[in-house]
Amino acid sequence: MAALQAKNLAVGYDNKPVLKGINFKIDAGDYFCIVGENGSGKTTLMKTILGLKTPISGEIIFDDGLEKNQIGYLPQQSIVQRDFPASVFEIVLSGCQNSLASGFFYKKEHKEMALANLKKMGIAKLKDKCYRELSGGQQQRVLLARALCATKKALLLDEPVAGLDPNVTSEMYDLIKQLNDDGLTVIMISHDIENVKNFATKIFDVNSMEVTELREVKEGR
């Protein structure tokens, strides 16, 4: 039972494929890494998985209770965010936007969920701090907490350790591993093969188009 499957998928811009013949299967509970050089089309593939782009051909199948728009997403930081005046809590709360449905305002349960996820990421005391004044590692934790508000099943992380120093990097990897052990399916884009080998259950290389299975999904969770 795969949570997400790519079948003969081709992705790219303006009908020009960057990557084609993509086939893989992600099971619930997997720690699935997509690796490759910069500029190899990883980000395009990821945007297609998220539904930000339509596939050029082939398809992506969601299954096993996972639905499109229910993947928590940790994007790479944009320039806009660097001088954005927003408190940590406001940003994490905005992760609940998909459960607003047709309502306009966040309810008590949304706020509680945001607080719980702040605690989970160990940044509860930064709640009222301004996002732009945080360190790179802290900012990543904030965005990860936001992603957790958007999903109960799967996380998609785009280069989560880019630009972090080595200590913070290993903290970040531990945090992600912890979430995976708690039962979240993790899909991660990375060019840091050395490190992800230690955690991933499967690695998909966009150059060779091959999936390497490293270990089984932990049972008995």
Add this chain to the structure above:
Amino acid sequence: MFEELLMYLSFPFVRYALIVGVLIALCSSLLGVTLVLKRYSYIGDGLSHVAFGALAIATVLNLINKMLVVLPLTVAFAILLLRKGQNAKIKGDAAIAMLSVGALAFGYMIMNLFPSSSNVAGDVCSTLFGSTSILTLTQLDVWISGILSIVVIAIFILFYNRIFAVTFDEDFANAVGTKVNLYNLLIATVIAVIIVLAMNLVGSLLISALVIFPALSAMSILKSFRSVTVFSAISSMVCALAGIIISILAGTPVGSTIVTVDVALFAVCYLIGRVRG
């Protein structure tokens, strides 16, 4: 001086000016943060020139209610600009520059070709800089401005959470199923309405100031989106009120007086922000 002010306030048109002025200032400040952070400020600038062109058409046609022409035209161009910006074959900013100077030239030309009064230069000047127009609003204008302001404020409050989400991170919003394009369209439409409203107050060349300065002032001293929004709304209203009163007492042009007060506030906020580090 206080008595002089009371004397002025006994005229209904002065009271109208104050009420409408403050309401418009409130509206125009609301989307300032979004505009600045989404790099939409230049769209605001471009649209204000389009509004000038549209107003010139309305003036030549001698319409009683000019907003009937100006509002739909400006909204249409707002949507057009947004679309252009997204699939930029002609680069977004170049398209806006073309449109805005084109509209400016076109507006000035038809106002000269078909003069509706003997004082063309005066007409043009008051459309561009607003001069005394706020004091010459008819009761109908006041009602329309008032209602539109309230609609803008209501939309902003209702969609506050989504506007925040779309401003902070479009990709994330899109990925979790928020209809980003729809909200961008809403934002562009509201901006167009605000610009048309604000043209009554400060004239088309100074509108951007009314939109951007309160937001920048607030951003330099405050740290959460909500506090920035509230502060820019309040400071914009206070500046507008102060500006209108000063302009009445000192006989200065309304628009530029309000903007000068806004600039002064920005300078103060910027310094405070710097000192606090």
